[in-house]
Amino acid sequence: MSETAEEYGPFPPSPEFSQQAVGQKSLYEEADADREAFWAKQARERLTWAKDFDKVLDWSEAPVAKWFVGGELNVAYNCADRHVEAGNGDRVALHFVGEPGDERDITYAELTELVQKAAGALKAAGVEKGDRVALYLPMIPEAIISMLACARLGAVHSVVFGGFSSDALRTRIADGEAKVVITADGGYRRGKPSALKPAVDEAISGETTVQKVLVVKRTGEETEMTDKDVWWDDALEAAEPAVDFDTFDSEHPLFILYTSGTTGKPKGIFHTTGGYLTQAAYTNAVVHDVHPGEDVYWCTADVGWVTGHSYIVYGPLANGVTQVLYEGTPDSPHQGRWWEIVQNKKVSIFYTAPTAIRTCMKWGKEIPAEYDLSSVRVLGSVGEPINPEAWMWFRDNIGGGSAPIVDTWWQTETGAIMMSALPGVTSLVPGSAQAPVPGITADVVDEEGKSVGNGETGYLVIRDPWPSMLRGIWGDLQRYKDTYWSRFEDMYFAGDGAKRDEDGNIWVLGRVDDVMNVSGHRLSTSEIESALVSHDAVAEAAVVGAADETTGQAVCAFVILREEARDQAADDDKREELVQAMRSHVGKQIGAIAKPKTILVVDELPKTRSGKIMRRLLKDVAEGREAGDATTLADPSVMEKIQAGLKK
Numbered sequence: 001m002s003e004t005a006e007e008y009g010p011f012p013p014s015p016e017f018s019q020q021a022v023g024q025k026s027l028y029e030e031a032d033a034d035r036e037a038f039w040a041k042q043a044r045e046r047l048t049w050a051k052d053f054d055k056v057l058d059w060s061e062a063p064v065a066k067w068f069v070g071g072e073l074n075v076a077y078n079c080a081d082r083h084v085e086a087g088n089g090d091r092v093a094l095h096f097v098g099e100p101g102d103e104r105d106i107t108y109a110e111l112t113e114l115v116q117k118a119a120g121a122l123k124a125a126g127v128e129k130g131d132r133v134a135l136y137l138p139m140i141p142e143a144i145i146s147m148l149a150c151a152r153l154g155a156v157h158s159v160v161f162g163g164f165s166s167d168a169l170r171t172r173i174a175d176g177e178a179k180v181v182i183t184a185d186g187g188y189r190r191g192k193p194s195a196l197k198p199a200v201d202e203a204i205s206g207e208t209t210v211q212k213v214l215v216v217k218r219t220g221e222e223t224e225m226t227d228k229d230v231w232w233d234d235a236l237e238a239a240e241p242a243v244d245f246d247t248f249d250s251e252h253p254l255f256i257l258y259t260s261g262t263t264g265k266p267k268g269i270f271h272t273t274g275g276y277l278t279q280a281a282y283t284n285a286v287v288h289d290v291h292p293g294e295d296v297y298w299c300t301a302d303v304g305w306v307t308g309h310s311y312i313v314y315g316p317l318a319n320g321v322t323q324v325l326y327e328g329t330p331d332s333p334h335q336g337r338w339w340e341i342v343q344n345k346k347v348s349i350f351y352t353a354p355t356a357i358r359t360c361m362k363w364g365k366e367i368p369a370e371y372d373l374s375s376v377r378v379l380g381s382v383g384e385p386i387n388p389e390a391w392m393w394f395r396d397n398i399g400g401g402s403a404p405i406v407d408t409w410w411q412t413e414t415g416a417i418m419m420s421a422l423p424g425v426t427s428l429v430p431g432s433a434q435a436p437v438p439g440i441t442a443d444v445v446d447e448e449g450k451s452v453g454n455g456e457t458g459y460l461v462i463r464d465p466w467p468s469m470l471r472g473i474w475g476d477l478q479r480y481k482d483t484y485w486s487r488f489e490d491m492y493f494a495g496d497g498a499k500r501d502e503d504g505n506i507w508v509l510g511r512v513d514d515v516m517n518v519s520g521h522r523l524s525t526s527e528i529e530s531a532l533v534s535h536d537a538v539a540e541a542a543v544v545g546a547a548d549e550t551t552g553q554a555v556c557a558f559v560i561l562r563e564e565a566r567d568q569a570a571d572d573d574k575r576e577e578l579v580q581a582m583r584s585h586v587g588k589q590i591g592a593i594a595k596p597k598t599i600l601v602v603d604e605l606p607k608t609r610s611g612k613i614m615r616r617l618l619k620d621v622a623e624g625r626e627a628g629d630a631t632t633l634a635d636p637s638v639m640e641k642i643q644a645g646l647k648k
Ligand code: WTA
Pocket: 259, 305, 306, 307, 381, 382, 383, 384, 385, 386, 407, 408, 409, 410, 411, 412, 413, 433, 494, 495, 496, 508, 509, 510, 511, 517, 520, 521, 522
């Protein structure tokens, strides 16, 4: 974090903002007085339960929590039907904007009907309560409709980001044993149709658990259909709409979402129903300050990530919010696309990632200045630490110099926002996630698990169970315990380092494990290393996340070539060719987001006597510093050799 950080702010909320804010100071007092009663109230006030719960929290099987025990509800009903019943059927749920410029408004009444039809189609495809359904879709309304259709039936969705490769899709389908896949012919990306369906064909070729594939027609490109495939429109038309629905136990699984961990195998983080929906709805209300029926909200994430799950689908729709759903990239067809949408749709709450803000900074403030952004009143940031310079730029150029910015810290595992300012209460300190939201107990602790004092650095932990916490790793309870609950006794270890400043504000400093954060996307060093060593030319690989001005971190790989490839690498052009081939190989194994920005061919890697690669030293090289202390290396001269080799 830059030294200038504390030069900015703090910025107290304006009295006008505070007065109208959903999240008031009293929330902290209520939560402090009785945390469980506080959450029970949120659950009952924000959701509609078919059967009330009789116990708030059961922690007897820690670290697996049960929240709102005995309660029953239907998530799709909570996110769609009940808003129609309340008389808000004509309210727009989604202002969809396609990348080519096509637009489609979907009201809550229409959303409800579409979800009922899609649930009917899934039922007809054989989907029952508890079955897994994999979704591999672009950012189109059908992605949201599919998720809610699964929830309506009590089926468990596993959304796989459309940027992942067919290999990555295959392992996720296999791990969750998905019965049905929902995909599209393709989506639009940077002005061109980009196919998705062929990747599904590849991912389910050979032995598979998948029995049916529903295919949404988005691009209309020529698409080969097999006997497992059904066009979405045909399936919806043919099926009996699932107007009636069952209600499910508060702890019934809602979804699995894969994320990178410290090992090569992605973790299937799984979330359940009542607690997840409660915290997603509550945080969306008090942190983003949504006033349903008045605000137009826009979260720019992809539904393939947790941010899209909680803050495009479940939180906002449970709250009955009107939102923008945009298919494409911020610079297609021009660099003002986002701001044009904000202007046209009168977006009042805008939630995005620091990497996007920094990219817009690079393009220049003249671009947003061309648009009328006066509707904007709240800004949010998520995914990585936001540097104070980007924070100030965001506020000045998008937020009219006064909109509060909520910097929200959370994870796939936490399910919903854990730390953030409340925009009507907190004096904002740019760059700091500040404090846990009411109801959450976060802390910064030292190696022994003792709270650090102000001005000190340590590890970020959560002390008490929270409603939207993960209930485990799909099919691997032990890994769940080992990963999150073994580092400190009785505390959840998030994997992030953090600092408490002199005023007690918490600053998240980034991962302390082998997880990288590239453009707010989580990537595992070892997953990319395994992808690299599976390339014919590579003998060994080490990957580090190197600081990058725009993307936060960038993937930097060091590879040792196999004997056969060494001659080829001696020639500059051929080496470049080889490097490109390795990059594409990683793209094929994992997805384009995982392709290393740089690949450096080296003769040796720095290893300790026990054979562990010292990534810290490689990070020094990748970030252009002299390598730090190398005395614990088996061969301390390795670093000199690497640096000399690179200077050549
Ligand atoms: C990082 C995304 C600093 C952090 C919601 C965390 C952040 C990881 C912030 C989770 C923030 C997320 N400030 N760092 N406001 N938000 N992170 O699972 O390292 O994709 O552990 O969830 O992103 O990434 P994930």
